Amino acid sequence: MFPKSFQKLIEHFSSLPSVGPKMAERLVLHLFKQKKDNLNVFVKDLQDFANNVNFCPCCYNLSEGQGECSICQDKKRKSTMICVVEDPLDVIAIEKTRRYSGKYHVLGGNLSVMSQEEIGKLKINELFKRVEEGGVREVIVATNPTTDGDTTALYLARKLKTLGVRVTRLARGIPTGGDIEYADEITLSSAIEGRREV
Ligand SMILES: [Zn+2]
Numbered sequence: 001m002f003p004k005s006f007q008k009l010i011e012h013f014s015s016l017p018s019v020g021p022k023m024a025e026r027l028v029l030h031l032f033k034q035k036k037d038n039l040n041v042f043v044k045d046l047q048d049f050a051n052n053v054n055f056c057p058c059c060y061n062l063s064e065g066q067g068e069c070s071i072c073q074d075k076k077r078k079s080t081m082i083c084v085v086e087d088p089l090d091v092i093a094i095e096k097t098r099r100y101s102g103k104y105h106v107l108g109g110n111l112s113v114m115s116q117e118e119i120g121k122l123k124i125n126e127l128f129k130r131v132e133e134g135g136v137r138e139v140i141v142a143t144n145p146t147t148d149g150d151t152t153a154l155y156l157a158r159k160l161k162t163l164g165v166r167v168t169r170l171a172r173g174i175p176t177g178g179d180i181e182y183a184d185e186i187t188l189s190s191a192i193e194g195r196r197e198v
Contacts, residue, residue, distance in 0.1 A: 060105065128160070136165055168198060
């Protein structure tokens, strides 16, 4: 029904989370109505995004280029503390509170319904390796307060304790079943401050 190139874009947009086919049609029509120049800037930014955004080789947060992310590179941040989160949006949420000055480690998910193969992709061994390398005194496990997040936290805590570091979990300000990414800054700040030993 739509021109072929138009239809292709609809399919790309429909594959995005929370975008249904109708919404995708509207978005593509909106793009079509843009000035060609704007559209070309959009395309260029998309290409840059595809080519330049990578995972930080140290903490697996998002990074521009091949090197370490801006947080890992920041000499003012304490490398004695690592805050473990499920995904990069959780880093952003915690950064917004301005209450945390350590480093991060992004697992890339949690130990849930995933297949063994998917679990293998989580950056768990990379975390243990960072701790084993020394210099880390505390690991704050800030996985989401869901059953899966809790399971992951317990699993990590058991192993991390054998490595001789203090392991803490965010306080329960965030509702159970909730998502750190969506917690408001005040709730998240108090959850960081009230963290408890696991
Ligand atoms: Zn990093």
